[in-house]
Amino acid sequence: MKIGIDGRNLGSATDGIGRFVCNAIKALSALGAEVxxxxxxxxxxxxxxxxxxxxxxxxxxxxxxxxxxxxxxxPAWAARDRVEVFWGPSHRLPLFLDDHIARVVTIHDLVWLHAPETMRARTLIGERLLMKPALRKADVVVADSTATATALTSAFPWLRSPVSTVAPGTAALPAPGDVSRLGPLGITRPYALFVGTLEPRKNLANLIKAYGLLPAGTRSGCDLVIVGGKGWKQTRLADQVRGGGLETSIKFTGFVDDGVLATLYANCLFLAMPSLYEGFGFPIVEAQSFGKPVLTSNTSSMPEVAGDNAVLVDPNDTAAISAAFDRLSTDAQFRNGIAVGARENAGRFTWHNHATGMLQIFEQAIRQRRKTDA
Structure with missing residues (x-):
């Protein structure tokens, strides 16, 4: 099987989709696929x-x-190379591919439908213009989660291509260091951890507000560490922290390398990720791979990914977020109970499993394309 892959997201090392594509390529190659x-x-x-x-x-x-x-x-390159199947790993397919080439598109999320106000205008326009044509052109559509697959069939009842779920994998992070290595980041007390790009969809304003609602005793025993590069429309977060008098308790680290990230996961009390919407939610799996419980939202894919090792909350209910945060911070028995099985749940999401599933999808698409040609 000769597979063509759209690698446009491989230009930036900090692009989440870029890392997804790179890991998928490695796993497909390891299984002997010609890519x-x-x-x-x-x-x-x-x-x-x-x-x-x-x-x-x-x-x-x-x-x-x-x-x-x-x-x-x-499309000209793909035709020249005589690929049997072309994969658009992020919402896009060329409008005009050689008719003999099967085509598969992966849809990671439907943010543009469910939370458009959280997107950059340029990205929103691109999704609106290009996702629907890709769905129409695809022989098979792939979603990262059952939640996204269900949302696709509901939002686009005209969709004729089969929709399958193939969960992405997560790459193993390096061995973590001792908590003392976090001192240069100003982290010296127990903490809850947020990981993700600082953008509106991550719901950080509500998380910070919920943290400010905690009793002073809880805050003194559990900081909030926010890890991630600056996205957009989040310049007021620092003002919100200062306005709440929370500067000594909430730490912004910016983007960190994988070694530091592993150390942060390994030494946190729990992950706090009450996003408004997620197509998958990699930090949930990463935190669980270190045996950590998760506080996350009861919407979109997050309950499906987190399994039984999370406390689920309404992301728009700051009181509920605060109550869950308070209990996870102060009740070690409860926290440890939620964490039981976290590593096992995270073990479901491997790149080997993803590649195996995608090869089956590619074979299905090739069969479907041959039927169409006939």
Missing amino acids: CVYAPAEINADYEIPHGIAVRTGRFQPLPARALWGQAIL
Whole structure:
């Protein structure tokens, strides 16, 4: 089987979809698949693409040029390489692919439908313009979670292609260091951890508000550590922290490397991630892989991913978030009970499992395309 993959997200090492694509490529290659990766510009050097994988890149950096590449150059490359199936790993497919090439698209989330106010205008426009054509063109549609698969079939009743769920894997983080290594970040007390890009969908304003509602005794015994690069529309978070007099208890670390991230997970009391919407929620699995319980939302994919090792809350109810935070902070027996089985739950999500599932999907798409051609 010769698989063509859209690698446009491999330009940035901090792009979550880029890491997803890179890990998927490695896992598919490890199972013996013949893979061709296409990108509009050079792939970031931090991504270690295995030897033996064909990589074709152009010099299409500006957004209009990248759009042209995706609809004209990429299909020509795929046809020239005679790939049997083309995979769009993030919501996009070329409008015009060779008719003999099967096509599969993965949909990670439907933020643009369920929480459009949390998106950048450019991203929102792109999703509105390009996702529906990809769904129409795909021989098989893949979702990261059953929640997203169900939302797809509900939102697009005209969708004729089968929708399958193939959960992504999570890459193992390095061995964690001792908690003393967190001192340079100003972390010296027990803490709850948030991990993610600082953007409206992550609901940080409500998390900070909920933290401010905690009794002073709880706050003195459990800081809140917020880890992640700056996204957008979140410049007021620091003002919110200062306004609540919480500067000594809430720490912003910015983006950290995997070694520090592993140490943060390993030494936290629990993960606090009451997002408004998630297509999957990688930090949930990462925290659970270190045996940690999770405070997360009762919406979209989060209950499905977290399993029984989480406290679920309404993300719009700051009092509920605060009450759950308070109990997880102060009740060690409760916290430890929630954590039982966390590692086992996290073990469901491996890149080997993802690649195995995707190979079955690719075979299904090829069969479907051959029927269409006939």
